[in-house]
Amino acid sequence: MLSWVVTFLVIALIAGILGFGGVAGASIEIAKIIFFIAIVLFLVSAVVGLARGRSRV
Template identity: 85%
Template sequence: MLGWVVTFLVVALIAGLLGFGGIAGASIEIAKIIFFIAIILFLVSAVISIFRGRSRV
């Protein structure tokens, strides 16, 4: 998922250098959304793993 973020950031940088401001802005917004979704999923996964703990046999 973070690979997509890097891809959109690279697209935004290239589009910004070539003068395509609309595409650059849209790519940055998409990258931000995907980044925050990835962070939220990571935090939810960490909290669930803390509460589940290790099972005793």
């Protein structure tokens, strides 16, 4: 999922250099959204992993 973020950032950089401000802005926003989704999914999976990893003796 983070590879998508890097892809959209590269698209934004290239679009920004070539002068396509709208495309660059949209790509940055998409990259931000995907990044935050990835962070939330990571945190949820970490919490679930910690909760399931504990066993009661």
